[in-house]
Amino acid sequence: MAETTMQLAPGLQSDRSRERHDRRDRQAVARFVVSMALALAWMVFSIWLSLPWLSDLGNLSHPLAALFVLAFIAYVPGFMNAFLMASLVLRPDPLxxxxxxxxxxxxxxxxxxxxxxxxxxxxxxxxxxxxxxxxxxxxxxxxxxxxxxxxxxxxxxxxxxxxxxxxxxxxxxxxxxxxxxxxxxxxxxxxxxxxxxxxxxxxxxxxxxxxxxxxxxxxxxxxxxxxxxxxxxxxxxxxxxxxxxxxxxxxxxxxxxxxxxxxxxxxxxxxxxxxxxxxxxxxxxxxxxxxxxxxxxxxxxxxxxxxxxxxxxxxxxxxxxxxxxxxxxxxxxxxxxxxxxxxxxxxAPRLRTMFIWWNLLFVSIDLAFTFAFIPGLILACLGVFWLAGPITLLVLPLAAL
The missing domain is CATH 3.90.550.10 (Spore Coat Polysaccharide Biosynthesis Protein SpsA; Chain A)
Incomplete structure (x- = not known):
């Protein structure tokens, strides 16, 4: 719903406008902190739940390889989806x-x-x-x-x-x-x-x-x-x-x-x-x-x-x-x-440029999904849950939401 422009003296209107924008900036920071906390909590829960899977996959391959695969087909995408969902839920009506x-x-x-x-x-x-x-x-x-x-x-x-x-x-x-x-x-x-x-x-x-x-x-x-x-x-x-x-x-x-x-x-x-x-x-x-x-x-x-x-x-x-x-x-x-x-x-220490880092993570996500998740789905259809298992599926409800 459009907000009607108030008729104020130019100086007062400018001051009120700046105060309104400063308040919105503070609210954005607060929403960012809450969304980040919820996303990190989800990732910690995912890691805790996946420890047996991480151990088994590490024994089958190498612990670092297992950590890379799980990080980029489950932990990081899950974190991103949780942050996205929390931000959208907390998002105010567009002004x-x-x-x-x-x-x-x-x-x-x-x-x-x-x-x-x-x-x-x-x-x-x-x-x-x-x-x-x-x-x-x-x-x-x-x-x-x-x-x-x-x-x-x-x-x-x-x-x-x-x-x-x-x-x-x-x-x-x-x-x-x-x-x-x-x-x-x-x-x-x-x-x-x-x-x-x-x-x-x-x-x-x-x-x-x-x-x-x-x-x-x-x-x-x-x-x-x-x-x-x-x-x-x-x-x-x-x-x-x-x-x-x-x-x-x-x-x-x-x-x-x-x-x-x-x-x-x-x-x-x-x-x-x-x-x-x-x-x-x-x-x-x-x-x-x-x-x-x-x-x-x-x-x-x-x-x-x-x-x-x-x-x-x-x-x-x-x-x-x-x-x-x-x-x-x-x-x-x-x-x-x-x-x-x-x-x-x-x-740059700016909140609005932080998401550039996310773009760097997509390279590893794409590699993990191409060479681990897709073969893992094929193996899962055959009853072998080495690469794609229950934790992986936790990403899907978040993406759907």
């Missing part, structure tokens, strides 16, 4: 505040050979109920298909709207997503910038939600990530699997990170940024994971990043296993690029 005057937004859409989907994306933009002015820029990155023609054919959708402007920005040759976004940033006429992918469809009230979340956030908040869900989940078993991954592995985790003002990825598919923060960060870096690296740059500069779970956009997910593998390879490479460029965040 939204309606601005006195709706700010104008510049929307950047990087497009390369998006003839099949760009028109539908523009139709979703034309149907938005945002009260403020929108500058919509389609940044055609040297497309060789009919992308530009589809954009021109969609100009009629915005012709009758005084506060809607559709601009096609063409390039003679393909330059890469980061470069066209930075060109769009130079052309952006407004202080708030929204990025969406050319295959992303927006819910009618999503921009209202993004702006209200940003307006209610601390003034040092540079970006708010929207909630991106799978729009083509019925296409194949690969998209159906991603539907649940986006719900749990992405949306729920972003909710948790947003509680602590440290959403690690303000994804290019749908996020809002303060233009001055983008300019200060140097815009999008010319890297595979440009949105990941940019978000970490903002965090390193001391900015906060949030998440608006009720600002919903629908993305077109890969429908084949090969497409999914290529997408996740890009994401993994982006994370590696961000770590290489911003390793100083690993020692």
């Amino acid at each position: 939204r505040r309606t601005p006195e005057h709706w700010p104008a937004l510049s929307i950047l859409i990087a497009a390369y050979n998006e003839e099949a989907l760009i028109a539908e994306t523009l139709r979703s933009l034309a149907a938005l109920d945002y009260p403020g002015k929108l500058q919509i820029m389609v940044l055609d990155d040297g497309s060789t298909d009919g992308t530009a023609a589809e954009v021109r054919a969609s100009e009629g959708l915005f012709a009758g709207a005084a506060n809607r402007e559709l601009v096609l920005v063409g390039a003679a040759q393909n330059r890469g997503k980061a470069r066209v976004l930075n060109h769009g940033l130079e052309l952006a006429a407004h202080d708030l910038v929204v990025t969406i992918d050319a295959d992303t469809l927006l819910e009618k009230g999503c921009l209202v939600s993004l702006v209200e979340h940003l307006h209610a956030s601390p003034p040092e908040t540079a970006a708010i990530a929207g909630a991106v869900l799978v729009g083509n989940h019925g296409d194949s078993w690969v998209t159906r699997a991603q539907q649940w991954d986006y719900f749990h592995g992405i949306a729920a985790v972003k909710r948790m990170q947003g509680m602590y003002n440290g959403t690690l990825v303000a994804q290019g598919a749908f996020s809002i940024y303060r233009k001055r923060a983008l300019v200060e960060a140097g815009g999008w870096p010319d890297m595979v994971g440009e949105d990941i690296v940019l978000t970490w740059s903002l965090l390193r500069m001391g900015y906060k990043t949030g998440h608006a779970e009720d600002a919903v956009a629908w993305t077109h997910a890969p429908a084949t296993f090969r497409g999914l593998a290529n997408q996740r390879k890009r994401w993994a490479r982006g994370m590696i690029e961000a770590l290489a460029l911003h390793k100083g965040l690993l020692v």
